[in-house]
Amino acid sequence: MLRSALNRLVRKLEAEGTPLAPAEKEALLRLPLTLREVRADQDIVRQGDRPTQCCMVVEGFLCSYKMLPDGERQILSFHVPGEIPDLQSLFLEKMDHALTTIAPSTIAFIPHEAVNVLLEQHFRIARILWREMLIDAAISREWIVNTGSRDAYARISHLLCELFYKLQAVGLTKGTSFNCPITQTEVADATGLSTVHVNRSVQELRGNRLIEWERGTCTILDLQALEDAAMFDLDYLHLASAGAA
Amino acid sequence: MLRSALNRLVRKLEAEGTPLAPAEKEALLRLPLTLREVRADQDIVRQGDRPTQCCMVVEGFLCSYKMLPDGERQILSFHVPGEIPDLQSLFLEKMDHALTTIAPSTIAFIPHEAVNVLLEQHFRIARILWREMLIDAAISREWIVNTGSRDAYARISHLLCELFYKLQAVGLTKGTSFNCPITQTEVADATGLSTVHVNRSVQELRGNRLIEWERGTCTILDLQALEDAAMFDLDYLHLASAGAA
DNA sequence: CGACGCTTTGACCCGTTTCAACAATGGTGG
DNA sequence: CCACCATTGTTGAAACGGGTCAAAGCGTCG
Structure with a gap:
């Protein structure tokens, strides 16, 4: 251990x-x-x-x-x-x-x-x-940008993209699925939204078939679409591979 | 030079x-x-x-x-x-x-x-x-907190407190006045608000006699009240004197 | 089975945005 | 020194995103 x-x-x-x-x-x-x-x-x-x-x-x-x-x-x-x-x-x-x-x-x-x-x-x-x-x-x-300049739908999309890439970098994803023990209340506290609104936005993401997310597992169904919705730009994570490009 | x-x-x-x-x-x-x-x-x-x-x-x-x-x-x-x-x-x-x-x-x-x-x-x-x-x-x-958790009035108050203490630390204040070349549009871009709303909130701050702010000079009339409005906690700036306490 | 935490829903409300002018200010050149 | 123009600041009215409150569904685990 x-x-x-x-x-x-x-x-x-x-x-x-x-x-x-x-x-x-x-x-x-x-x-x-x-x-x-x-x-x-x-x-x-x-x-x-x-x-x-x-x-x-x-x-x-x-x-x-x-x-x-x-x-x-x-x-x-x-x-x-x-x-x-x-x-x-x-x-x-x-x-x-x-x-x-x-x-x-x-x-x-x-x-x-x-x-x-x-x-x-x-x-x-x-x-x-x-x-x-x-x-x-x-x-x-980037979180300042998130809370300051994106609407609820984009904020949550962005958070999910970030989690995905961070977890992928340490080998904790399977395909586009990852273990995501975060509650909607915590998403709300992270994005500066109310839980109610987080809930509705997550449902919208599900409805648009961008993600599945239940019982602690999140699957990204359409990564490109999710990144577009989030206006996500990987650069800010400064991952090794990205830095080399 | x-x-x-x-x-x-x-x-x-x-x-x-x-x-x-x-x-x-x-x-x-x-x-x-x-x-x-x-x-x-x-x-x-x-x-x-x-x-x-x-x-x-x-x-x-x-x-x-x-x-x-x-x-x-x-x-x-x-x-x-x-x-x-x-x-x-x-x-x-x-x-x-x-x-x-x-x-x-x-x-x-x-x-x-x-x-x-x-x-x-x-x-x-x-x-x-x-x-x-x-x-x-x-x-x-702290800016994440600002854009994520404070309302317009508090956000702008907080920004002004921060500027004041940063400038004071390098000796660029006179009393509670300081040179503040920032436009309301820039405040808006910094706080995630619209210029219109920034303008109204600044007027409210003036109306409450917390600040004066015109032609690039900002004077804090009641620092304690401004900090209260901002829910300002100096600790995050980690100024030398504060660290020693 | 029951309790607790998390998610979901509906109805209503309010802070903030948007749009569209207009006023003040300050810098520039004639 | 004044006319002009570009910024910046100010105002009002209407619309909207997101907040609040309150209650109900649902999983899970002791």
Whole structure:
């Protein structure tokens, strides 16, 4: 289990394109990971916390969010296996958002010190992780576009395209199907819509035969049409293959 | 002029809290900067570009934005003097958004190679710049909240609070007044609202005596009330003083 | 079987958009 | 110094996307 967690990390870092040197790989495998099984809807880190470790998603599904004084919850991103959602806590002491599971998950914790040592001794790994964090930032920018400039139908389409490509990149899709434990309420919190309206839009997507989505499994029936509806442009995910083009 | 640009950079980096060592400061001052005066509404970098240099705002005002196929423009962030808005192009080859001036500006260009050398030789500077980029990401997250969860009145209030604190951090405010060359159309593109509605909301803010805003100068009359209206929480800007608390 | 969480539905309402003018402002050239 | 033009800001009326509220269906799991 611990081995598989570390392997996921190595694979993730190599997905950038550059294979790791033996010394680098070894340094990664020596990282002191602590695994934890977490059930759904458990906060991993809370807003205002000052973490001393960061966490990697080994299995499951996380999201980060902020709560507003008026009770609104805004989801800021979804995190799939291989990602290290709060790596930024290495540099920004105080969490400005919370991190929670939205499905039963396996999380690996890594002490900050260990990561800091890693970064100083292996600048190439530092560069790869730096790049990862910038991709997260690129996704955030696209989410601004999503909530700011697209209508409900396009927003939800876009979210589904993003999830599909992110999951595909880590090998968690079968064809155009993927496990999608996100509830419509969570889609609503992520897109700035009401659950009612999300529901109606999802039904519209189903009616147009763009997707099927029930009991935690989402199948994209017409990816091209879904991307068109979403005005989706893959570039922002900065996937290795796309970058090479 | 070139000296003042470099000084602004040094000051910005030291604003993090840690004063730079003489060797570090010297390395910065040796950076090969190219200055350029640019009038308003000129693209500095375009979506799809693969820049070989990055740029620092010395004077003026920039914004980054994306265009959608349907003609909508979404502004993603505003950039004030001292910031290096496209530093990320060091790590993400292809620009996923554009960068443009919204006021006459002075820009300093720095070749990627020079920055790369700097990062490898001075890990502390790398850490500071890394942190800067993460703060940009934190601001993007807050913009997701803004467009996703706040109504028009709060969105505009929030934008003004953000600008005020960012400008204050680099010493570009006088009291609670600051130079604000942003048009209402740009506010609309940044907040995902129509210009008409922005106009009405700004008038409401004026009517409630929270702000004055005319001819490029914005004065906040009641900062506390403006922050309340915006549900503003300073934490996300990760200013040095706030981090120390 | 019953309870709980998630999805679905209908009816009504409101914030925001759209369209279409018009007024103010500021910069430019004669 | 004024006439002109292009931006930017302002206004009103009508329409619409999406929100709210409230209740009912449905799966699933102890």
